[in-house]
Amino acid sequence: MTRLTGFLPPALARPFNAVGAALLVIAALLPWATFLLNDGAFPDKATLQFFDAPLAVTGFRWQLLLIGVAALVLAFVRIPGQGRVLRALGWGGLAIGVVGAIFIASEGGGLGAITAADGTTAFGSIVAVLGGVALVLGSTALGIPDIPDWPTRFFGLSGWPLRLAAWVVLVVAFGGVLYLVSLTLTAGGIGGAADPYAGPIFLAFLGFAGALLGALHGAGVTRWVSRLSEEHRGFSILVLVACAFALPFTEAGSQYWMQVAATIGVYAATAIGLNIVVGLAGLLDLGYVAFLGIGAFVAANLSGAGASALGWDLPFPVAALIAAAVAGVFGAIVGSPTLRVRGDYLAIVTLAFGEIFYRSAQNDIGELTGGASAIPGIPPISMFGTAFNEPLELFGAELPSGVLYYFLIVLVVAAIMAVFANLKNSRMGRAWIAIREDEDAARAMGIRTGKAKILAFLVGATLAGLAGAIFVHKLGTASYESFQFLESVTLLAAVILGGMGTIPGAVLGASLLFVLPEKLREFDEYRLLVFGLALILIMRFRPQGLVPDRVRRAELAGETAMGKSIEEAEEQAVLEHEEALSAQKEDRR
Amino acid sequence: MNAARHSAETVLEASGVTMVFGGLTALNDVSLSLPEGRIVGLIGPNGAGKTTFFNCLTGLYTPTRGAVRLRGKELPHDPAKVTTAGIARTFQNIRLFPNMSVLENVLVGRHIRMRQGPLASLFHGPGFRRDERRAREKSLELLEFVGLRGVEDEVARNLPYGDQRRLEIARALATEPDVLLLDEPTAGMNPQETEDARQLIFRIRETGISVVVIEHDTKFIFSLCDTVSVLVQGEVLVEGSPDVVREDPRVIEAYLGKPREEVEAEVAEAAAHHGADHQGPAAGRRDDA
Known part of the structure; x- marks a missing residue:
């Protein structure tokens, strides 16, 4: 047609x-x-x-x-x-x-x-x-x-x-x-x-x-x-991960690009976590970057950095798990008002939480964030006797420093993807989607919507906390400035732009939103203008996101059940009608 | 009607349910008892409080006074817990999960009957897979039962209207209820679909589930139910077998309108009083709109 x-x-x-x-x-x-x-x-x-x-x-x-x-x-x-x-x-x-x-x-x-x-x-x-x-x-x-x-x-x-x-x-x-x-x-x-x-x-x-x-x-x-x-799912995942690991061996394998790629990975991991809250459970969260921040500051304080008031020095895996857990607890706390407020009101509650976190970190409440002077000098992750900021020699190839962070974040993103996919296709994931679709009907099906929503916040925040732990080690500094409201908005934009409720969508969206500003540095003051223009264009011509969910694709592209667009179906009907009319005319002759 | 049904024990009992919104008494001392394996109908004009009563039964509303008991146990005022206890419902204006597939809708109905902790959901172990497979089998059986096999991968929103109603019933049945509450299951259906719905409700009763039906279509209700309650302005007016209710003059007046001759006489009288003002026979009907 x-x-x-x-x-x-x-x-x-x-x-x-x-x-x-x-x-x-x-x-x-x-x-x-x-x-x-x-x-x-x-x-x-x-x-x-x-x-x-x-x-x-x-x-x-x-x-x-x-x-x-x-x-x-x-x-x-x-x-x-x-x-x-x-x-x-x-x-x-x-x-x-x-x-x-x-x-x-x-x-x-x-x-x-x-x-x-x-x-x-x-x-x-x-x-x-x-x-x-x-x-x-x-x-x-x-x-x-x-x-x-x-x-x-x-x-x-x-x-x-x-x-x-x-x-x-x-x-x-x-x-x-x-x-x-x-x-x-x-x-x-x-x-x-x-x-x-x-x-x-x-x-x-x-x-x-x-x-x-x-x-x-x-x-x-x-x-x-x-x-x-889709038909060869296991093999595809294997090849995809292998390809991700092969990136440092390509032209992009310089220190600078590995750093950019690792940063994108951190945001991609965070965006997948946000996708659980927004894409699956349909809870609009405008303060999500706070969980990345909580993870970052917890990890910073447990890393043995000289500037940390706490000054604990734990091995990275332990510190990362604690950071994730603390962020998760805060997620549950922020999630609890969701029992009482819905929709726009929830967005305002989360916005307020994000702002509370930002201001607290700025003013060094509890002497855990370093305030305006931040927490500098966070040592690089060191495991198996290798510091992660060292260059690496692998298969006879010289890989630049920072490549280990990239490998780590690839593994973490892969793991988070698995978490997302498994949760989505489970009793819990279906309950989340049901709440997104119709909360009253979900309750009538016996779903404890309060528990389910808090769990969504908890899981999302935990993943963000984990990402924050890596983020802060990679950066070497934990500063409140990294966790502004704009970052929350950008993460949300990444999820919506990429396609709500899908994994490749969140990754692609995060990549675009954090690569574009990096690449558009040339344009200085026009940078954000160009960036905003690109966003408007994408949302105008592809409202369902770059990699839409099966269902949202149909919904927003106006497709009928048969995969045709509504316009196409109507046009076909009109054409068939015209054909029938002309056939009648033929008959009369 | 077999004899066993007449001596059946009461499965659902609402006693003295009163619901006051602000100054408005929506329900006043409404009682209803549903014997095991029966179909009870609830009719009444618009605004009589039928759906409010359903909302009290399912825990969506907390009644001002009165109690609802399932097999003698008082029900909590929480829809999720009521569903777990064994009462499932459909909605007057269909409330499916529009962007989920047909099968997923029914799987959500299985939610409370599945055994998956958060960790199992995360790691998809063998126990999880067994549980998931069983839920799918059961859901497909239910789709077969309501006649929706073959469209399980379709998005619910795209189903024809009548099929959406049937899917809502399948989803409710997936919670394995003792009692099924149907809120206007044939609204907007053509005669053939209405007949299919009637047969479906009979088949549901055959499986041992007791049913309460709200409906406007009196013909449908009288041909379906074992007992019928008539609700008018928040109070039960008459209760009894379809034959009794059908013949009761109060019901005919309150719900079906006054007998035609009487209405016409009234209209003629009004016309005589107001001259050119009269607005046709509809003006004399009390249950209009």
Whole structure:
């Protein structure tokens, strides 16, 4: 079933697609900046002055070239889901063009930088934008087709050969994901003086990655892989964990990126915990970061740091467990008002708790938080005679310092994922979801809703406390400033953005929300603006989250039981009606 | 009707239940007794207090006076504990868990009959898996029983209306109740669905569960129930077998409206008094709306 959404008559689809794709290819081979910008030459030899070898394309121009060539081929070769694939490629090309144009024009002090100056021309970004627009228009002219379904049994295989083939597919797919993650992390470099163009290069890469994923999704590949991974769940988890452990061996295996990845891991773990409270039990918590903070300060005081008033020195696993337990107790305490308040009121209670924690930590109540001077000098985790901040040699490869923290957090995130999945598919998890859906009906089923809600808070807070213990060792300092209200909001945004009630959603959401600010440092004061804009766009075009729950997907995308969208179903009904009418007319003749 | 049913012991007994909201007495000294294995109907005009009475039975409301006893034991005022004690209910406006699957809805009904501690939920040991498998089997049996086998993976929200009502009954049955309270089980159903519902309630009684039904459809109630209570303005007006209740003039007046001839006579009288003001026969009916 094809939805008719295009602006152009179908006859113009192919010409527009072909011209758009050709323009993208041409744009990749053209110079982009007319003159040297303030921060130096634009990367990938896109500045006219350095444009000595038009065919030696690298970086974002290479990515644009790939998009263009793929689109050019697909303009003439029919594949399932073609309209969707071409549309994704078009948006990707458009994004790369727009990012380049805006950045070069603003750095170069006007439109002259991307057009012509003193008789020289550099139309690359404009051509890319035009090509992208043409491709989007052309691809939608024929209507947007359904995402094709690929069978999970293929090539007539069965039994062991089928299983092996599926495993190969999964390894390749997850390997691809690993490669993409490593590229995303390192795209544009670490920024600052070393890489003045890190921001635009990263954004352009996001355009490319988005086009790639969108095209694979449109062709039905991602859906096929996710279904395969559901059928081979154990193996998928194994490969996924292996891939996570392989990240340090890729390009992203530098000290800086390992630190970023470990920080993301901490927030991902916290977000999964929050997902239990918000996504499963439906309890809006606006002060969640306080539990991360409680875990952090407890661990800081038990770590033997000189600045700690308590000054205990316990081995890390013990300290981490105590931190988690203390956070859990506080979770139960905060959860207890949930017996009396619901919805918005609960959000305010949790907000107040978060603020109480923040102010108490700031003012060093009980001399446990160090107040404004924080608790510095927390020693690194040390286990099996290895300090975790040391570099590591593994399988003959030199791994940077900080990689051990990364490995630890991968293990912790994996464990927390298992906890989440097991709880969700149990009597307790169903009770939580039932409370979210209809609390009175849940009580009528015999569920002790008070107990269940407190348990949700307790489990969520425990996981956050555990994450906090690692966080503080990795950072070396426990400061109240890390646990502001904004962090709670960002965590909540991560859960909603990624997809409520799903694990990959929370991880993906946390990664995006904590990578984007890191990568957008270039934009200084515009950083949060761009970030907010990205959030608005994602929520507008994908309200169900990036990786939605089976059910929420249907609910928010307006899909009917058969997996069609409501619009599609209505259109089909209209078409059938029209067909019937024309058939009647035929009969009369 | 077999003889055993007539001498059955009382399973659910409400005595002198009074419910006052502020200054409004919603229920006044309402008593009801449900013998084992019977179907008791509760009818009455809108606002008579039928659903309020159900809410008192299930512990959602704490009655101002009076008590509810299940097999002689007084019930607590907590819905979860009442359900555990053996009373299950459905709601007047269907209250499923809309975004859970059909099977999951019934599994939630199994909640109090499952044996899983928090730790078992965390680690999914062999005991957990056995418990989970048993719950699924039992839930599928119940779906089969109400005629919903085959749609267990569908999202509850997407079921047709009549199926949602049946799913709500299956979910209530999953709690393994002694007494099932049905709040308007056929509201909004067509004649065929109503007949299916009647047969389903008979089959539920066959399994030894006693049933209390609230309903507007008097024909349905009289063809279904062993005894019928008529509730009017918070008080029990008449109680007895369908035949007795059907013929009682007070019931006909209070619930079914006055006999047609009388209404028409009244209307004619009113018309004579007010001239052009009269608004048709509906104006004379007391139970309207």
